[in-house]
Amino acid sequence: VAWKIKFDFFFSMQIAAIFLYFCFPIYYKIRGLGFMYRPALQKHAYYLPLVIGIGLWLMIQGLPPFAVDNLSWIECTAAGTELRIHEFLGTSSATAVTSGIDSTFPNRLCPAALDNTIGEEPFGIWAIVFAQTPVSILALLFIRSSLKKNSESNDVQVLESNDIKEKNQISKSFYIGFLGKVIGSILFFVTLLIILPMLNGGVVPNFQDVISWRYADPTFMARFKYFLFNLTFAFGPIGLAFEAMMFVHASLQDSVFGIDQNLRRTFRNALFTGVGAFLFILASEVMENVLGFGLAGGVIVGVGLLAVRKPVLGIIDGFSGRLMPSNYTAKETEYLNNYAKSIKDGKISDNERSLLVTLASAYGIDNERIREIEESYNSKFESEINASDNPEIMILTLDVVRQWTDESGYTWRNMSDGSTQFWNGTDWDDYN
Structure with a gap:
């Protein structure tokens, strides 16, 4: 029962997320979709995708392309023992279950102590998962269109304003965060549908192949495919974590003093630690396959990272500074x-x-x-x-600290060098 609830919840939310992407034109003006930008729709758009997602999944879950009718649980207590088959859904005599067992366990013997599910993996449920990628790219184009429209019309972000048109602006931090999520989704899509099939004889791998890679065929390529397959499912959460961090920055940069510094520090530590852990595991696996002593590779990478810690942190700080520029009082x-x-x-x-x-x-x-x-x-x-080729001739890159429109309709902005500029209708002029 618990598995069924989690399964239904996951795919209901996947469908709801797809419809949420299509809600961008409701909250932000998009060229060609201006008819969707309505306050009446904005009042209901936050819950309608959820209702549609749950309702649509309840309608299609029993159809052949989406139904998981036969699923068995395979249990192995030790290497060389006979596997135990527990019927989870449907029957273990179904073609999907028997063919999966025959291909994964040819002799009906366990390669090691393990447990795994074998059964139907219908095309429809994978299509729902992979639909996230093209739809998220479309949503990214929506956001890009909105940013371009705001830039051309010289719109400004004044969060204290009661004007809906001024509030419903997409910040650069939100755009960068969503871009990171889309990149994570693309990496998942490309790795699972293009790179892994190229390494797997043109066949898209499934969870049954993972058992063979891990236990039955301990070659370097098998280990590499196993490692890459598991890494694929980390791309999505990493992209979501990056999006969440940038969303916090976009939401709180005007209300929480120093939030940019705290987030940059957190981002630096998390990225350095994550990359270090990833390289440690990768080096250990490579050395284990080459020399049979994996710990040596991990130690070498660990010592190397400590030796270059300062320049690496400097590079990360420079990157995070571009993502989340400081806001000055x-x-x-x-x-x-x-x-x-x-x-x-x-x-x-x-x-x-x-x-x-x-x-x-x-x-x-x-x-x-x-x-x-x-x-x-x-x-x-x-x-x-x-x-600069000539040190005496430099073009300084300034950041906009604050931008607003006064009661007379003139647009002003404060620059990071302390200067003030106003929009003359065609260009920004310095205000003396």
Whole structure:
């Protein structure tokens, strides 16, 4: 009963997720789908996909392309023993069960202590799972279209506004997060339907093949396919975790001070630890197959990562800084503006440093925050110098700190260097 509930819940939510993707035009203006952008639909769009998903699955679950009528549980207590067959759904004499047992256990003997399900895997349930990828790509195009429309119309994000048109804007952080999820979905799709079949004689692998790869044929290719098959199912959760992190950043960056710093720190630690663990396991498996001593590979990778820890963390910090740029308060922006003016010649005199310290003290900016602001600016400053053929001619890349429209209809924005610009109808001009 519990398995049936989990099975039905999973596929109901898969269908609901597909319909949720199609709800983007209801909340955000998409070219050609403006008729869907209605407050009346927005009031019901949050629960209708759930209702449709559950209802549609209840309607189709008994149809041949989606029905799992025969499923047996195979139990092995030890290597060389006769396998035990427990009927889970339907009968163990069904063709799907018997053919699966014959191909996986030719002699009806257990290769090792294990348990696994063997039975029907209808095309329809896999189609529901794989439908996520093309639909999510379509949703990504919806988001991209909305961002482009907002950019061309000079729309701005003012979260405090009561205007629905101003609130329903897609932030860059949300777009990047969803892009990460789509990439994870594409990796799952490509690996399972293209890469693994190329390694498996043109046949899409299933869970029965995993038993053979793991126990019956201990070659390097079998181990590699087993490792890649299991890794495939991690792409989706990794993409979802990245999307969740960017969604938190998009939701709280204007209400929780320092959320960008905390998320960048968490992202750095998680990515470094995850990559380290992955490389440790991979090196151990490779060394186990080559030399028969897998721990040596793990130790070599672990020591190597510790040796290059600082440059690797620096690369990760640079990447996370692009994903989640720092947001400065008005006082921090003023400090940054004065710091940028002081370091234009490449150095800060004692008098300039004294003035900066006094300014930071008056604004209540602590030493740690000062260091972060200056290091962030210095990294951009150095990269711009390296990218320029003539050090005296540099194009500074500025970030928009805040953008708004006043009561007269003029659009303004504060830049990361402390300057203020206004939109003259065709271009941004500096406000003196």
